[in-house]
Amino acid sequence: MERIRDSAFAALSKRGFYGWWILGVAALGIFASGPGQSHTFSVFVKPISVDLGISPAEVASAYAVATMAAAFGLPLMGKLVDSFGPRRMTLVVSIALGFACLLFGAVPNVVLLGLGFAALRFLGQGSLMLNCANLVSQWFDRKRGFAMSLMALGFAASMAVHPPLGQALIDAFGWRTAWVVLGVLTWVILLPPVLILIHDKPEEKGLEPDGGDAGGTIQLGPKAVGAGVGLTLTEAMRTPTFYIVVVGMFSISMLVTVLHFYQVTIFTARGLDPAVAARVFPISAAVMVLTMPVVGQILDRVHTRFAFAMALCVQAASLVGATLVTDVVSASVYAAVFGFNNAWSITLFGYIFPRYFGRKHLGSIQGTGQTILVIGASVGPPVIGFAAELMGAYELPLRLAALYPLACAVVIALFLRTPAGLEPPRTGD
Numbered sequence: 001m002e003r004i005r006d007s008a009f010a011a012l013s014k015r016g017f018y019g020w021w022i023l024g025v026a027a028l029g030i031f032a033s034g035p036g037q038s039h040t041f042s043v044f045v046k047p048i049s050v051d052l053g054i055s056p057a058e059v060a061s062a063y064a065v066a067t068m069a070a071a072f073g074l075p076l077m078g079k080l081v082d083s084f085g086p087r088r089m090t091l092v093v094s095i096a097l098g099f100a101c102l103l104f105g106a107v108p109n110v111v112l113l114g115l116g117f118a119a120l121r122f123l124g125q126g127s128l129m130l131n132c133a134n135l136v137s138q139w140f141d142r143k144r145g146f147a148m149s150l151m152a153l154g155f156a157a158s159m160a161v162h163p164p165l166g167q168a169l170i171d172a173f174g175w176r177t178a179w180v181v182l183g184v185l186t187w188v189i190l191l192p193p194v195l196i197l198i199h200d201k202p203e204e205k206g207l208e209p210d211g212g213d214a215g216g217t218i219q220l221g222p223k224a225v226g227a228g229v230g231l232t233l234t235e236a237m238r239t240p241t242f243y244i245v246v247v248g249m250f251s252i253s254m255l256v257t258v259l260h261f262y263q264v265t266i267f268t269a270r271g272l273d274p275a276v277a278a279r280v281f282p283i284s285a286a287v288m289v290l291t292m293p294v295v296g297q298i299l300d301r302v303h304t305r306f307a308f309a310m311a312l313c314v315q316a317a318s319l320v321g322a323t324l325v326t327d328v329v330s331a332s333v334y335a336a337v338f339g340f341n342n343a344w345s346i347t348l349f350g351y352i353f354p355r356y357f358g359r360k361h362l363g364s365i366q367g368t369g370q371t372i373l374v375i376g377a378s379v380g381p382p383v384i385g386f387a388a389e390l391m392g393a394y395e396l397p398l399r400l401a402a403l404y405p406l407a408c409a410v411v412i413a414l415f416l417r418t419p420a421g422l423e424p425p426r427t428g429d
Contacts (some may be wrong), residue, residue: 001195008196009205017211019139019202023147025193026132029090030154030346032190033132034162035101035182036124037155038260038377039281041117043166045265046274047175054110056265057389060381062110063261066117067378070126071371077127078367081134085200086363090131094190097123101183105176126374130366133350137362138201141209142300145351149296152346153289159342160285167275230358231419233365239419241356246372248308248408248416249352252345254376255315255401259322259338261381266394270325280335287339288346295343299351305416308352311344312405312412319402323395349373356418 012021034040041063049059081089100123104116132151140147162182169178199205236242267277298307318341321334353366387397 005196005199009199012197013205018199018205018207019147019209019211021197022135022139022199023150025197026135026151027154027157028193029094029128029132029190030151031157031161032094032097032154032186033124033128034158035097035179035186036120036122036126036128037158037162038125038257038381039159039263040162040166040182042261042264043163043170043274044175044178045261047170048113051175052107052110052113057382057385058110059113060261060385062114063117063121064378064380064382066114067121067125068375070118070122071374071378073122074126074130074371074374075364075367077130078363078365078370081131081363081367082361086131086134086138087194087198087200090128090135090198091191091194093123093127093131094186094194097128098183098187100124101179101186105179105183121374121377125377126370129349130363130370134363134366135198135200136350137354138359139209143210144354145299145347146293146296148299148347148350149292149294149343151350152292152343155342155346156285156288156292156339158285159288160282163281164279230354230360230362231365232361233368236357236361236365236419237368240415241417241419242369244412244416245352245356246369248312248405248412249348249369249373250376251312251405251408252315252348253373254380255319255405256341256345257377258380258384258398258401259318259341262384262394263322266322267325267331269394272325272328272331276328276331280331283332283335284339284342287336288343291340291343292347295347299347304352304355305412308348308416309409309413311341311348312409314341314344315405316402316409317341319398319405323398 009018012018045056045059048054049056077089097120100116100119104120107113107116132154133148136147136151137144166178166182169175169181173181202209231239263281264274264277267280268274298310314337318334318338321337325331325334353369354362357365384394384397384401388394391397
């Protein structure tokens with residue numbers, strides 16, 4: 001296999017910088033993480049609740065507890081990525097994710113449902129995304145924002161494909177068989193490119209991030225941050241930057257998850273057909289595709305703290321927009337705003353930690369940061385779900401929730417700075 005990988009590298013490198021092939025595999029990995037993402041679970045909430053005899057809020061609670069439990073394994077995953085490299089860990093995670101899908105289709109009760117949620121969230125939404133973001137962060141520096149935006153096309157494709165695919169499989173075979181199909185597809189899609197195409201870092205192949213020869217110079221822009229540059233996890237956690245970044249990303253993780261998880265539920269409560277509610281996901285995906293390159297260019301050219309604040313304002317608009325849906329037209333407008341929101345959130349996910357803390361110990365920092373973000377993702381759905389049950393509707397809880405990202409945007413715009421000891425940022429603080 002090593003010989004095959006080296007031959008593939010030699011052949012493909014003749015066509016240009018090999019990092020673009022790494023980026024393609026990472027985007028495919030983000031797409032394959034779909035079975036662990038909230039937009040896929042959205043179409044399964046009702047059939048699972050009916051089959052197991054529990055309420056949608058109880059499904060959300062099992063999902064939340066499981067997601068939170070799974071989050072605490074991500075620091076270990078980050079350390080494993082630092083120790084063994086993202087190639088090996090991506091292979092392990094891909095195999096395990098397929099098996100988790102197969103087993104999820106057989107859960108008989110709410111306890112095992114929670115364990116199934118935990119496995120899917122840890123492997124898909126957590127570990128696979130962490131590994132893919134790590135790969136792209138290692139291979140790109142000055143163009144990292146643009147590269148992350150292209151990687152996020154995989155998430156857009158998953159939003160476009162997995163909810164309607166899941167709904168079609170449920171209608172044809174039932175929700176349990178649907179998960180078997182999703183597991184097999186994960187292996188078919190992801191294992192071949194992971195085995196053949198991935199190399200951990202450009203320096204291993206005599207290259208530098210963004211292209212060029214190791215030991216040489218890159219023609220455009222300032223010097224890239226090297227693989228040996230970066231804060232340790234302990235050093236990062238001693239800076240105010242770490243906590244400002246985490247608080248802002250916590251908002252994005254928590255509230256984007258809420259909108260993904262409850263989209264079908266919110267729309268059907270407002271009189272839309274469940275199939276229509278599922279089919280507006282592709283609108284969000286299409287807008288993501290159109291706006292992610294723009295988001296990437298903004299991140300590469302604009303002060304990061306202002307770009308980050310902009311992302312949080314878009315999130316607030318999405319939360320309010322969800323409360324204004326009354327028909328197919330307004331649902332489509334909301335889906336477009338939410339697509340722009342997703343373009344920001346998924347691109348920032350991979351961009352923000354290497355941007356402020358460097359590449360050297362990136363796995364550990366990403367793992368710890370992502371643990372906090374996944375906790376946010378676990379907290380959001382039950383809080384909004386029970387608030388909606390208490391208030392009788394989703395409108396007021398979502399509008400109140402919109403105040404959180406707005407407050408974060410103000411703090412980030414005023415106070416977020418690059419920690420001392422790192423290379424000066426490309427576009428300022």
